[in-house]
C-alpha cells in the first residue's frame with residue numbers, strides 16, 4: 001500500500017498501541033479489497049466497543065472491560081490495548097436496549113447494566129451517543145463530499161444520496177478503527193466514478209405518501225440490487241421522512257447504497273449528470289401493476305387479521321411521525337390484545353417529551369422507546385404472532401428474523417390496528 005507519513009507513523013506504533021492495531025486492521029481490509037490508499041475521514045458512525053451479555057461472557061477471562069472488547073473484538077487484536085479518545089467526529093449508532101425501558105422490551109437488568117457500562121466507555125473516549133439509525137436526524141449531518149465511514153444501510157444510503165457525503169457500508173471493525181485513525185480505504189463511494197447512476201427508473205404513478213415512497217424504494221432495490229438507480233417521473237417532493245423510508249426499503253430488498261432523483265438529490269441536477277454521461281444499462285418503469293405487486297409482496301407473510309403488535313419507527317421516527325401517531329390515537333386506548341411500540345432516537349424523544357407527545361402515547365397504553373427496534377433488539381411483546389408495520393424495511397426483516405406474520409400499511413392503518421386489534425389495511 002502507498003502509505004502517507006502519518007499513516008506509516010501509526011502503523012509503526014509511534015502514535016500508540018491502539019492506533020497501531022487499528023492501522024493493522026485497516027491495512028488488512030484495504031489489501032483484501034485490492035485498495036492501495038486511504039482517504040482521510042472526518043465523520044464515523046459505528047457501534048464502538050458496544051457490549052452485550054454474549055460478549056461480556058465471551059471475553060470474561062480477559063476481564064471484559066471496554067478496552068478488552070474494543071481490542072479483541074472491534075480491532076481483532078491479539079492483545080488488549082488502551083483505547084484512547086477518538087481522533088475524529090464519531091457517533092454511536094443504535095444499540096440493543098432502551099436505557100430506561102429495557103424491561104418493556106423484555107431485556108434483563110444485566111443486559112441494561114452492560115449497555116450502560118459500554119456507553120460510559122464510549123463517552124469517555126469522546127464518542128457522541130446518538131443511539132439511532134438516523135444520525136442525520138439527530139445532529140450528525142455530514143457535508144457534501146465529506147468522506148465518512150458509516151455503518152447501518154439506511155443511514156449509508158441517506159448519507160450518499162441525500163447529503164452527497166461519501167461512505168461505503170462499513171462494518172463494526174473498520175468503523176471503530178477509523179474512529180481512532182481518521183482513515184478508511186479509498187474505494188467505492190469515495191470515488192466519483194462509482195457514484196454514477198446505472199439504471200433508469202421511470203416513476204409512472206404518483207408517489208407522494210410516506211407509504212408510497214417506501215413501496216417505491218422496495219421496488220427499486222429489488223430491481224437494481226446493488227446498482228445505482230436514477231429516478232425520474234411522478235414522485236412528488238421528498239422530505240426527510242420520505243427519503244428515509246425510500247432509502248431504507250431500497251437497501252433492504254436490494255443492496256442500494258446510493259440513488260439519484262433528478263432535480264432533487266445533490267448529484268443529479270440533470271439525468272445526464274446523474275449518469276455521468278453514460279447510458280443506463282436498463283430502463284425500468286414503476287407503474288400501477290408494479291405498485292400493487294410490491295404491496296402484495298410486503299403483505300405476503302400475513303393471513304391472520306388479529307394483530308398482537310404494532311411497531312412504528314423504522315427507521316427511527318421523526319418528530320412529525322410521532323405527532324401524526326398522536327393525532328391518530330386521538331385520546332383513545334390501544335386495544336387490550338394489542339401492543340403499540342414506537343421507536344425513535346434519544347434526541348427526538350427529548351423533544352417529544354417536551355411537547356407532551358410521550359405522555360399522549362403513554363396515556364393510550366403505548367410506549368415511545370429509544371436506541372433500538374424490534375429487529376435489532378429482537379424484541380417483541382410476549383406471545384406476538386402477528387404484527388402491523390408502516391415500514392417496508394421492517395416488513396422485510398421482522399417476519400424472517402422473528403418468525404411472525406406482518407401486515408404492511410400506512411401509519412393510519414397501523415394505528416387503526418392498534419386501537420381495534422384487527423387489520424383492515426388496503427392499498428388506496
Ligand code: F3S
Pocket residue numbers: 094133154248313314315316343372373374375376393394
Ligand atoms: Fe432502524 Fe431498526 Fe429499522 S435500527 S432502520 S428501526 S431495522
